[in-house]
Amino acid sequence: VDMENALRQAISKQQFQLFYQIQVDTQGYPLGAEALIRWRHDSMGMIPPSDFIPLAEETNQIETIGQWVLETACLQVKAWADCPFRQHLTIAVNVSAQQFKQHNFVDIVQKTAERIGIDPAKLKLELTESMVLINVEDAIAKMKRLRALGFYLSLDDFGTGYSSLSYLKRLPFNQIKIDRSFIVSATFDSNDAFLVHIVISMGQKFGMDVVAEGVETQEQFELLEILDCKAFQGYLFGKPMPIEDFETFLLSLP
Ligand code: G
Ligand code: G
Ligand code: MN
Ligand code: NA
Numbered sequence: 376v377d378m379e380n381a382l383r384q385a386i387s388k389q390q391f392q393l394f395y396q397i398q399v400d401t402q403g404y405p406l407g408a409e410a411l412i413r414w415r416h417d418s419m420g421m422i423p424p425s426d427f428i429p430l431a432e433e434t435n436q437i438e439t440i441g442q443w444v445l446e447t448a449c450l451q452v453k454a455w456a457d458c459p460f461r462q463h464l465t466i467a468v469n470v471s472a473q474q475f476k477q478h479n480f481v482d483i484v485q486k487t488a489e490r491i492g493i494d495p496a497k498l499k500l501e502l503t504e505s506m507v508l509i510n511v512e513d514a515i516a517k518m519k520r521l522r523a524l525g526f527y528l529s530l531d532d533f534g535t536g537y538s539s540l541s542y543l544k545r546l547p548f549n550q551i552k553i554d555r556s557f558i559v560s561a562t563f564d565s566n567d568a569f570l571v572h573i574v575i576s577m578g579q580k581f582g583m584d585v586v587a588e589g590v591e592t593q594e595q596f597e598l599l600e601i602l603d604c605k606a607f608q609g610y611l612f613g614k615p616m617p618i619e620d621f622e623t624f625l626l627s628l629p
Pocket of ligand 1: 412423425441444469470471615
């Protein structure tokens with residue numbers, strides 16, 4: 376199969392779909408969702424992003440796909456903003472390195488949000504450390520502009536990269552997402568529990584929100600609460616799901 380061409384047709388064939396995974400506070404109230412792309416291929420069925428995002432990057436399709444994700448997420452933010460009880464919900468989108476390095480990335484995001492008419496604070500852009508470190512000065516400049524426009528910046532997969540601490544205080548993130556590898560081990564490895572504790576305190580000191588990713592068990596959730604974590608994401612609260620299911624799911628929450 377010619378995956379590259381199949382991918383090129385995926386938007387016009389309406390084969391992409393965003394799945395939404397809930398983020399909650401300590402009380403279980405919904406804060407928002409992370410949008411995670413899925414590709415429904417004609418014959419191959421559902422293809423996970425790990426299997427096509429790298430191909431999209433290699434074949435210069437990620438900007439187009441990233442734009443589709445951004446638009447779709449903004450339209451959903453807008454739909455919730457117009458709906459009682461849903462107005463506060465945010466959506467986090469994953470930005471790829473190639474998208475972020477575009478010279479006009481900030482303009483693209485700003486124009487899209489403005490055209491659709493959303494509050495930029497409701498759109499969380501998830502960046503990773505590695506993509507920021509490709510060109511730190513350029514990244515900081517873009518991040519400052521995005522912050523000045525009111526967008527919310529999250530540092531995804533925190534703890535998996537290298538030079539975290541020295542850069543972190545220079546990078547204007549609103550939020551740190553603690554990588555799920557630390558959450559998995561925190562309940563049985565006291566060193567990892569301590570690392571999680573340090574990241575949470577550091578976030579508090581720097582005025583950043585902290586969200587724990589990949590929370591799967593009640594035990595992990597309780598430990599994170601003791602460590603003063605205020606926001607949570609993971610299978611314990613909900614798996615990524617299509618918007619229709621997500622809307623139904625929201626009705627079952629406090
Ligand atoms: O559920 P999950 O299999 O969705 O996601 C796997 C990986 O794919 C994660 O690292 C996630 O950040 C990435 N990913 C999911 N959706 C998107 C997207 O819309 N754009 C980009 N660039 N990456 C995504
Ligand atoms: O890399 P990023 O954090 O953007 O991607 C999130 C990935 O983690 C997605 O593939 C998503 O489906 C997955 N995920 C979300 N919650 C859980 C969880 O509780 N456990 C596991 N194993 N994976 C999760
Ligand atoms: Mn993410
Ligand atoms: Na992550």
